[in-house]
Amino acid sequence: MSKESTPATAARREKSTQAPAHALRLLEMVRKASEARLAKQAPSQTDKPQAPHAVIIGGGIAGLVAARDLRQSGHEVTVLEATDSFGGCLRTTEVAGLKIDAGAESFALRQGTVANYLDELDLAGEIAKTSGQSAWLIQGAEEEILAHPMPxxxxxxxxxDVRTDEVRNIIGRAxxxxxxxxxxTPMSKKWATEKLSVAEVVRSRMGQAVLDQLVAPVINGVYSTDPARISIDAAAPGLRQAMQDTGSLAKAVARLQASAPAGSRVAGLNGGMYTMVETLVRQLKEDHAALVRNSPVTAISYDAQAEVPYTVTTLGEQITADRVIIATPAAQALExxxxxxxxxxRIGSESTANAIALAILVVDKPELDDAPRGSGVLVAKQAPLTAKALTHSSAKWPWLANEAGPGTHVLRLSFGRIGEQDDLVESGDDQQLIDLAIKDASKILGVQLHQDDVLGSAVSRFSDMVPLQGEAAVERRKQLETALADFDGLAVVGAWISGTGLARVIGQARxxxxISAR
Structure with missing residues (x-):
């Protein structure tokens, strides 16, 4: 005789089946609308043809941006998201009563791409400036920790300017x-055209110490990868030309920085960057786009002779489409x-290890009110720490400091590097990661933190991070462009195509x- 289900068990079972059931109901509505659209497009009908139907596979920021542009150009739009939430690398979580970004928390102001797009979303008034606090660098070996302000x-x-005390204190006099x-040193003419990584440029012009002790911690902390894997053109557009014009790497940096003084290179949104996702989702729903969560796509078929050439399969349902936009990470897209x-x-999948984890701590520690390490810290690889970077988010964002109140602080520590195995990151053990984050934060900030100081914590994991653009990524993008040339109306968007950063992702998706790209 079987046991009867307890109320808790029944509730869990109901919750586990509720999401896909809801997705199926939405998909049924989309399928019926597609059938009605096909009927009205039949030659025997005199009705006005229906709007073309675009299916976006993936509800990350690239997919949502593509969906909004297509809807505004007159397409009927369906967004199919495999998980329970939209936004992709833009995520949010609630810790100790505070709404905190669990993914990207800022965007680059360079070229105005993101700021202009936020203006289109009526979010320009919510753009948040940083506090202007400086970033710091942690060096060290064995158990020694040395902290310096970044130049x-x-x-x-x-x-x-390599002759400042800030630089000398980090890399030494020699x-x-x-x-x-x-x-x-004269600038080689070959540098005008040849392929160059960040590592090659810095090592050649300024030496190994600048590369190892200044540049590598920034690239590792921001992009989770090695400077040798990133093209100088992708990482710093305009730097190569400035080097040719000025004859110096330092002078080229000074030229680019002249229009972006310290503290104004990045911005965020009041309430967190996830506000952008919430706004996109709300506007798409108001504009009658169909947004379906928990709906993984398993296949796409294409018939060039058909009136509506694409068929997308998800949860056993088949949805026809005039255009398909794939906005998933690389592995899923290539499948x-x-x-x-x-x-x-056929195109090979990226096999590089790329698991990254973000540990978020909300702590009650009045000693941190003075922001002893500014807005955050980058960690040199040789330092006796596991974390590669720490952001003191409540010191960086005034809106968050106001919400947290005096004595309460939000810390975000990142772990893992692209191309390197990290057993702790890949283990999925959140508690062990939080325990390590508390220990590393104590060393980085120079303020002892204890378990009792932690008001709440969370871990956010990413398994599909990409460097800006290595040579392999560039080659794969060219291969993809060639392969898709014969498929009218099929496009791929996302960071693995555009490179890391909201500006690149938004620009490439748009x-x-x-319409001119069809």
Whole structure:
């Protein structure tokens, strides 16, 4: 005789089936609308043809941006998101009663791409400036910890003036002399056109110490990868030309920084960057787009001769579409694209280890009111710490400090680097990661934190991070463009195509779905 279900068990079972059931109801509505659209497009009908239907696979920021642009250009739009939430790398969580970004928390102001888009969303008035607090750098070996303010006018850690005390204290006098050689060493003409990584440029012009002790911690902390894996053009657009014009890496950095003084290179949103996702979702729903969570797509088929050429399969339902936009991470995207291609044209998946984790701590520690390490800290790889960076979020964002109140602080520590295995990050053990975050935060901030100081914590994990653009990524993008040339109305968007950063993701998504791109 079987046991009867307890109320708690029944509630869990009901919750586990509720999400896909709701998704199926929405998909049924979309399918019926597609059938009605096809009927009205039949040649025997005299009715006005229905709007073309676009299906967006993936509800991250790239997918939502593409969906909004397509809806505004007159398409009927369906967004199919495999998980329970929209936003992708823009995430939010509630810790100790505070709403905190659990993914990207800022955007670059350079070129105005994101700021202009936020203006389109009527969010310009919610753009939040940073506090202007400086960033710091942690060095050290064995158990020794050395903390220094980062050079105020640096770009990706590259100093605009190598002769300052800030630079000398970090890299030492001899390395400063080597770095200053950049000012008198002729610029090779080959550098105007050849492929260059950030590492190659910095090592050649300023030496290994600047690369290891200033630039690598920034690249590792911000992009979770090695400077040798990132193209100088992708990481710092305009820097190569400025180097040619000025004859110096330091002078080139100074030129680029002239229009972006310290403290004004990034911004966020009041209430957190997830406000952007919430606004996009709300506007799409108000504009009658269909947004379906918990709806993983398992296949796409294409018939060039059909009136509506694409069929998308999800949860056993088939949805027809005039256009399909794939806005998923690389592995999932290629699983959908490769079956459409002949064997020789199929594209290999990225196999580089790329698990990244973010540990969020809300602590009751009045000693941190003075922000002893500014807005945050980057950690040199040789330092005796596991975390690669710490953001003192309540010191960086005045709106968050106001919500937290005096004595309460929000700390975000990031772990893991692209291309490197990290057993702790990949283990999925959240409590062990939080315990380590508390220990590392104590060392980084120079203020002892205890378990009793922690009001709440959370862990956010990412398994699909990408560097800006390595040579392999560039080659794969070219391969993809060639492969998709024969599929009218099929496009791929997202960070693995555009490179890391909201500006790149938004710009590429909008270009991909522009009417002129059809």
């Amino acid at each position: 105020a006018t640096s770009l990706m850690g590259i100093p605009a 390395a400063t002399v080597r770095a200053a050689a950049d000012l008198i 959908l694209i490769n079956p459409l291609l002949d064997e020789p044209a 270009r991909a779905v522009a």
